Amino acid sequence: MKLTTVKIYIAGMLCLWAFFTSSCTKDLLHREPTTELGTASFWKTEADATYALMGAYADIRPLFDRDYYFDGQGEYIRTRGTSTASGNLQKGDAYNGGDYSPSGYGDNFDKMYEHLYGGVHRANYVIENVRKMLPSVSETSLPQLERVVAEARLLRAMVYFRLISMWGDVPYIDHVIYDNSEVANMTRTPLAQVKDSILADLTYAFDKLPVKAPELGRASKPAALAFRGKVQLYWACWNKFGWPELDTFTPDEGKGNEAYKAAADDFNKVINDYGLTLFRGGEPGECDVLGKADKLPNYYYLFTSVANGDAEMIMSFTHGGTGTNQGEELMRDVAGRSHEGSQCWVSPRYEIADRYQSTITGDFAPKLIPMNPTTAGARTAPNSAVNPQSYANRDYRMKSSIMWDFEVSVGMISLKSTGWVPFIYKTWNQPVTIDGVKYTTYNTDGCNSGYVLRKFLRNTAGLGRSDGTYSYPVMRLADVYLMYAEATNAINGPQADAIALVNRVRHRGNLPPLAGDKTASKEAFFSAIEQERIVELFGEGQRSFDIRRWRAIERVWNPPYGNGVWRIDSYGVQMSRYFQNMSEREYQQCYIFRIPPGERNRNPNLTQNTPWL
Structure with a gap:
């Protein structure tokens, strides 16, 4: 140091x-x-x-x-x-x-x-x-x-x-x-010794903290319990799946099972002992028609300052506003030039769109088909990625999290609203007429997928791109629901209370409960839990830690020395290729820093x- x-x-x-x-x-x-x-x-x-x-x-x-x-x-x-x-x-x-x-x-x-x-x-x-x-x-x-x-x-x-x-x-x-x-x-x-010290800190914190902090942003008993459960869940995963890149660590299945049980116990207390509820009762709220954004689902507002202090935010870090030098950078990082000159450092990949399930069937919709909009009929072809109708009747978290062609957001310049700004891929800052109304398209040249983020993007003016007041969550109740389901499933397979909690998370997306085949075995339920973690925690920094603790990098990409995996855009253009001819050693470098x-x-x-x- x-x-x-x-x-x-x-x-x-x-x-x-x-x-x-x-x-x-x-x-x-x-x-x-x-x-x-x-x-x-x-x-x-x-x-x-x-x-x-x-x-x-x-x-x-x-x-x-x-x-x-x-x-x-x-x-x-x-x-x-x-x-x-x-x-x-x-x-x-x-x-x-x-x-x-x-x-x-x-x-x-x-x-x-x-x-x-x-x-x-x-x-x-x-x-x-x-x-x-x-x-x-x-x-x-x-x-x-x-x-x-x-x-x-x-x-x-x-x-x-x-x-x-x-x-x-x-x-x-x-x-x-x-x-x-x-x-x-x-x-x-x-590792084991550091883990034990972490757990000791969290146990002391649980003993001494109030049930509910009277001040926004300070820790409470549920926060200590939730983090203690999460540490034990990771310890369980490292013991179950191994961590061969850490040559001082020897996995022990028995210790892993004990940790799963301890994690489940802590999560269970967080869920049942403190009266915590999902934001706005976990209800989906209203979802505007395609191409409109006057009424956005409740999930969208969970990631705005409207949710500051809500019970779902078990632990969050507060931010100040203009002139405090302590604002959050969310809009600057997720939005484009049309939003206070933001820079779009972070954007969705094309592949996330297919993860949002149908509100009618409760399962995956037919895969989107990338098409160049200059191709005759591309804007109206069934399942075309550039046909706005292809996104109808989807998980409400989709409209809350990403925008596709002809979706709109509120533009902002000099702390003032510039009105609705439609996103149309590759038409940066261009005049366009939609249904007889003239607009200027979303200027976000940082996007290369055909999608941009709506999650974390403010829909009200008055603050600069780095002056947001949103209390950023580091532990949410929905995450605890899903971690509890994961921990109990690892021990005993699908349990009724865990299935109910996953369905509660799905309900905020206006999705029906899981079908029977999704909870028929440990493997099927784990896949359902993973699916919910992908869409519920999208953009919150959980995915990379999940696939490492599950040793799933080869599963979600390809094995060593493979041809690699292309990431494309909504036009079907190959944008980036990953894991091409990568050796086993290079994969190992992805599992430990x-x-x-x-x-x-x-x-x-x-x-x-x-x-x-």
């Missing part, structure tokens, strides 16, 4: 550490600050502890609030870079520079690794100093200070869970580092993951 990263705590910098690390010199780091309270003058009251905790939230938030980039490592999201927000941790610096391609993506995550450890240190700083306060505080202050420690431990657990999910064995640090000599020769801690070479240069005791040797 860098000297400036670890020594900044000595100076007692409480909320703005990340801004000072780039300019402080070694001498300055040894001086007592004159514009900030020193450590000896701080850590006296509940207010001090809470203030420091808010600094930890603010610094850890940017490590999780743009996880849609990770979906670029899956089949259904394309990322064409990592945005230009590269110089400021508050603007997502941790994501910048990573490789979010579906193949060969385990390298170039040095910044994410570095900033995750920055998050560890920020959490440790709060934990250690507040613990020192506990013996001398009043009985009335004690529960509040224990709550602060619990929240910091939950944040630390989240950070370490991300670290082990990407790199496997990682150095575990549970205290404030005062000098580089403490970490200069540190070795990687075994490379320990940053710079870290290993500074610390020769840090071993490298086998596929990267």
Whole structure:
């Protein structure tokens, strides 16, 4: 870890550490600050502890609030870079520079690794100093200070869970580092040991946190339980499916089954003990006709500020608005130039459209047929990808999540609405007349599939592309439903309560319940759960972690040394080819990330993951 990263705590910098690390010199780091309270003058009251905790939230938030980039490592999201927000941790610096391609993506995550450890240190700083306060505080202050420690431990657990999910064995640090000599020769801690420490943090958090946080964005008991269940679910998967790229780990089926059961127990408590419900009762709401967007389904609004503080958001990170320097980047990343000059860094791939099922049959519709619209009859041909009618009677989450030709959104320039903007692939910013009304088409040259995102795209003006106020979810109740179904299915096969929960998630898309053949066996129900995870959690950064923990990369793409898989657009043009003639070693590199070479240069005791040797 860098000297400036670890020594900044000595100076007692409480909320703005990340801004000072780039300019402080070694001498300055040894001086007592004159514009900030020193450590000896701080850590006296509940207010001090809470203030420091808010600094930890603010610094850890940017490590999780743009996880849609990770979906670029899956089949259904394309990322064409990592945005230009590269110089400021508050603007997502941790994501910048990573490789979010579906193949060969385990390298170039040095910044994410570095900033995750920055998050560890920020959490440790709060934990250690507040613990020192506990013996001398009043009985009335004690529960509040224990709550602060619990929240910091939950944040630390989240950070370490991300670290082990990407790199496997990682150095575990549970205290404030005062000098580089403490970490200069540190070795990687075994995966199981780090996992146990994460679970201990989450158990403490569960014991000390309130049932419901009175403040938006702060953690609660259900959050601690949900994360504890998720950690155990991943541990179960690693033991069931193996992780051969991590040569220090030996899978154990018995431990995996125990972890599935523990995960299911935690998820069951989250679902049943706290009165949590899906957004707007899980009802689908209204879905406008094709080509209109005056009435969008409830699922769309789940990803706007309308849902801030909703019970479905078990854990979320809050954002400020204009002028706060703490807005979210969602519109900038998912939208095009017609929306406050946004840059469309992230867009759907063509293949996602076929995943949205029919509201009539409850199963997959006939596959779309790519066609160039200049071909006679292409706009009206049955199942043509450029025929808007081909998208009728589909899962409501489709209209909520993506846009196809002639779908509209609200354009925005200079914080003002420019009215409806129709998307028509490859007609960027062009005049068009639809049903006698003149429009200018959606300017989004970053799209190469024939689809753009509606999910996360604001439909109201007044905020800039980076000034959104949406509280980004890192744990949703719908995800807990699906993880519970997965865990119980792995142990006992399809269970009635799990099937009911999956159907509840499907209902928000206005889909009928699963047919009997979809729950007839473990394998069939797992496929149904995977399908719901694909469409329900689309663009939320879950897919790449799912296919790694299930060891499914070869299944969803092709085996090593194959011809590769083309990704096409709605015209049928071959846009990108992935996994062509890739060796087994290159596939292994997709299952585990490379320990940053710079870290290993500074610390020769840090071993490298086998596929990267």
